[in-house]
Amino acid sequence: MSAPGHTTVRRLEAAEAREHLDGLAAVLADCVAGGASVGYLAPFSHGDARAAFEGWLDELEARRRLLLAAFLDGELVGTVQVVHATPPNQPHRADVAKLLVCRSARRRGIAALLMQHAEAEALAEGKTLLVLDTVTGEDAERLYERLGWTRVGVIPNYALYPDGRPCATTVFWKAP
Numbered sequence: 001m002s003a004p005g006h007t008t009v010r011r012l013e014a015a016e017a018r019e020h021l022d023g024l025a026a027v028l029a030d031c032v033a034g035g036a037s038v039g040y041l042a043p044f045s046h047g048d049a050r051a052a053f054e055g056w057l058d059e060l061e062a063r064r065r066l067l068l069a070a071f072l073d074g075e076l077v078g079t080v081q082v083v084h085a086t087p088p089n090q091p092h093r094a095d096v097a098k099l100l101v102c103r104s105a106r107r108r109g110i111a112a113l114l115m116q117h118a119e120a121e122a123l124a125e126g127k128t129l130l131v132l133d134t135v136t137g138e139d140a141e142r143l144y145e146r147l148g149w150t151r152v153g154v155i156p157n158y159a160l161y162p163d164g165r166p167c168a169t170t171v172f173w174k175a176p
Helices: 014-019 021-033 046-061 110-124 139-146
Strands: 007-012 065-072 075-084 093-101 129-135 150-160 166-174
Touching (some): 007 014, 007 110, 014 021, 014 046, 021 046, 021 065, 021 075, 021 093, 046 065, 065 110, 075 110, 093 110, 129 139, 129 150
Parallel strands (some): 093 129
Antiparallel strands (some): 075 093, 129 166, 150 166
8 A cells, every 4th residue: 555755554563563663663752742642641752662662562473463654755654553352252353553643744644544554454354343542633533534433432531642631532433
């Protein structure tokens, strides 16, 4: 899959993710620095971001998590994850998590491309139900609606922005 500007998206297995830890960390750190509520509070360093991705390597190796990366003209500029549900009665379900695109690469269709690729990879893995949550009122919420995700509802004060302010989250589902 590709988008304008020679963008490619591919799944990274654990070994390749290790090779790209600094690029992955740069994307996460940039998003947090830009105010994205993606699970982390300021101050948040490149080292913190690298440690987050290092913490997911075991799940990549065990195939309990898929990691997709977007490259714009060879530079890693975005990522998304598909996390397999762990309860035995939910082998058909996965969570989409950490859709991240560097601020300098936004508004080029990269997030949509990542999501389309994530949905296809999840379906290839036998996942017939996907769920996610996102900050209410932000661009990502509108993206998911455009991509055909079904809005479940809003949970107020669900998480915090990096600066500590509370934010609501909107929950979505999709059967790819």
